[in-house]
Amino acid sequence: MFFTGSRLFYDRYRLNSPKGNFQLKLTPEQVIYQFAGDIAKVFPIFNQLPHKFKLNFSKRVLNFLNQYAFVEKENVQLTNAHKVTVAASYIKLTLGYRQYLINTFDKVVVYPTAQYFPHLDETHTGHFNPKRNAVMLALDEFEHDIYYNNDGKDLALHEFTHALCFEMLQTYAKHPDAERFKKGFRLINEWMAVPQNKAKIVQSGFLRAYAFTDRLELVSILIELFFEKEAVFKQHFYDLYVYVGGMIKHPKIK
Incomplete structure (x- = not known):
C-alpha cells in the first residue's frame, strides 16, 4: 500500500x-x-x-x-x-x-x-x-x-x-511553538550560567531563593516576574526579560 x-x-x-x-x-x-x-x-x-x-x-x-x-x-x-x-x-x-x-x-x-x-x-x-x-x-x-x-x-x-x-520540552514535542520555547529555555539557562549575570541577579534580590532549586523552578518564577515586575525586570535585566517573553511569544516582545 x-x-x-x-x-x-x-x-x-x-x-x-x-x-x-x-x-x-x-x-x-x-x-x-x-x-x-x-x-x-x-x-x-x-x-x-x-x-x-x-x-x-x-x-x-x-x-x-x-x-x-x-x-x-x-x-x-x-x-x-x-x-x-x-x-x-x-x-x-x-x-x-x-x-x-x-x-x-x-x-x-x-x-x-x-x-x-x-x-x-x-x-x-x-x-x-x-x-x-x-x-x-x-x-x-x-x-x-x-x-x-x-x-x-x-x-x-x-x-x-x-x-x-x-x-x-519533550524530545519529540509536536506543539508548533515547541522549538521556540526550547530556544528560549536554553537562552535563559545560558544567561544564568554566566557568573557575572548570576551574581548580579542574586545580589539584587530580584529572584526569590526557590528559583535556584532547579531550571524548571527558575523559569516558572521568571514568568511570574515577567508579568508582575515588568518595569524592574526590563530595566535591570533586559536581555533576560526578552528571552523570557520570547519563549512564550508574548506580544510585547517583537
Missing part, C-alpha cells in the same frame, strides 16, 4: 478530548459583561483593550473552560468567577500562541489551602502532577496572589508554566 497525503497531517499537534465541566453556557460577549472585573484581577489591562481583543481573550477563556475540568477538594467553595479567573491566568500566559491549549493536563484540582503531597513528602500551595494530568492550586493562595498582583508571586502562572514546560 502506497502512502498518500501530507505527512504533516499525522505529525500535527492535536488536542485530547475536552473534559470541561463549566456549567454556564456563555458567548464571549456575555463573558465580558459578567466577568470583566474578574478577568481584570489577573489581566489588569483587560478593560482598556479594544473590544475585538476583549472578545478574542474571552473566547479563549471559554475554550479553556470547555477543555479542562475543575475538581473541587476538601469542600472548597469554588465559584464561576473563580473558574473564569483561573482560566484567564492561563490565557494571559499563552496569549502569544495560536495553539494555546495543551495536553499535559486535563483538570485543575482546587483545594481550600495548602496540601501535603505524600509522593513529595512536602506541603505545597500548588503542584503540577503530569502523571495525573493535573494542575493543583490552593484557593486561598491563588486569591492572595491575584489581590497582591505586583509582589512577584502568582501561583496559577507558576503551575501553568510547569505544565507548559512539560509540554514544550
